[in-house]
Amino acid sequence: MEYIQISIDGILYGSSYSLIALGFSLVFGVMRRINLAYGSSLLLGIAAALWVENKLNFSIIFFIPTVLIFCSLSNLYVERVCFAPHNTKAGVVVSMISSFAIWMQLDEISAQLLPDRTHSFPSLEVSTFEFGELFFRGDQILNIFIAFIISAILFLAVYKTKYGIILRAVSNSADTAKLMGCNTNLVNSLTFIVAGVIGGIAAFLVLSTESQVTPLFGFWCTLKGLVAMMIGGLGSLVGAFWGGLLLGLLEAHLSYQFGPVFREITTFSILLIVLIIRPGGLMGVNIYKDLKSRDERI
């Protein structure tokens, strides 16, 4: 029975990884670039929203949209600074490295906004459910539910709507999409804004279950989101969802067996194994095979 309880806890916890991984995956899927500053821009969004909330003292109903707005703004800032000026092929590495630099800047600003090491965070008043001998935390149930809904909406939007076609066209080949008259710059900016909104929701849910923010939250987001995305599959929305759950599940079991230190060890070990066995991720495209088949076919 305790294994079932641990599995449930792990999966529920993993759903927050899923949400962050979805944001990563969206950006990677459209631009084929990794935004290392993603977690930090979410932290900045949270810090700015908390700062405003401190000044104005408004209720949680206004707090949530404030978080989303600040998260998308800081994400848009990262796009404008690190990604928009380097939209050539050679710019792939440049934008990753510059996003790493911006990470430092964003973390500094967040530290200025929230000078205390830890800062309390408004939590949702949701009770715990009992089901036989099993316990479910209400806020975590909400978390997995929202993660599922958002990945389903994103999946439908990307694969079933006309905006999705444009998004995937840009992802396939930005230059060719430009030839069709598509404003790729605008598509990229919108992608970052949507990723900011998703990340904002994820950050809010995670922090409200923990009731506190620490300056390490940005790094935590980037690390877990990136690993969950790479496990699930690069640029695969469904993969990001399952990757997060799988990561949460394995972390919970291994840290229960071998002690809490194993949480981080698990994260990196899984990443290593996946990268060796299946570099494109479990549900992503097999990148090497894909490239080869594209060159072969004439």
Place this chain on the structure above:
Amino acid sequence: MEEKKILEVEGLETSYDMIKALKGVSISAITGKLTCILGPNGAGKSTLLFTLAGILNPDRGKVIFEGEDITNQQTSNLVEKGLALVPENRLIFPHLTVQENLLAGAYARLAKEREIVEQDISEMYARFPVLKERSSQLGGTMSGGEQQMLAVARALMSKPKLLLMDEPSVGLAPLIVGEIFSIIKQLNEEGISIVLVEQNASKALEIGDYFYLLDQGKQIFGGSREAILKENIIKKAYLGESAG
């Protein structure tokens, strides 16, 4: 007969960073005619088309489309004005289905005229039956010839007045090349003005009305088919002066 020029290019100069790829090219395309731009590798043919389509910005010179100066305009504007480019190596979207590729081609109209776009897709299927068979197949899984047809159909989805085609024959089997060229000829007969860039000079000579010859970023000949056949200039351009 008065001939209207759909496209006029005056003294166009374009460079990639430090390298000047076009050193003053002046061409014009007549409405409803098929204009071919020939020349060896590195002559600047593709650069010329990219500049016309607004992907590259020229350093100097003017591009006039239907009497309007379109130099330095954004590609998205040009597509709406009726200029479409079929890029070299087709560059279809490999992970989109054939149908989605066509929808992406109608990008500018997608939001407003969804139903008309659907009709246009059925028209494309009537014109290229092979695309209908493959409509739900991923673009990247088709053969080169089919991909080329898809690329042409996708460009036609933007309802162009002037179609720019960059080496449609490259990498295709001779039989397929013939098929593609007959499609080009047919489109031209239906009233679409075409600027065709080709390395396959003999094929281009069969269907073109007007010819320009580029070499090392400069234009070395311009004129009708009769003129180009008389001057034997193609041999000179491809094989060097002594061959002439």
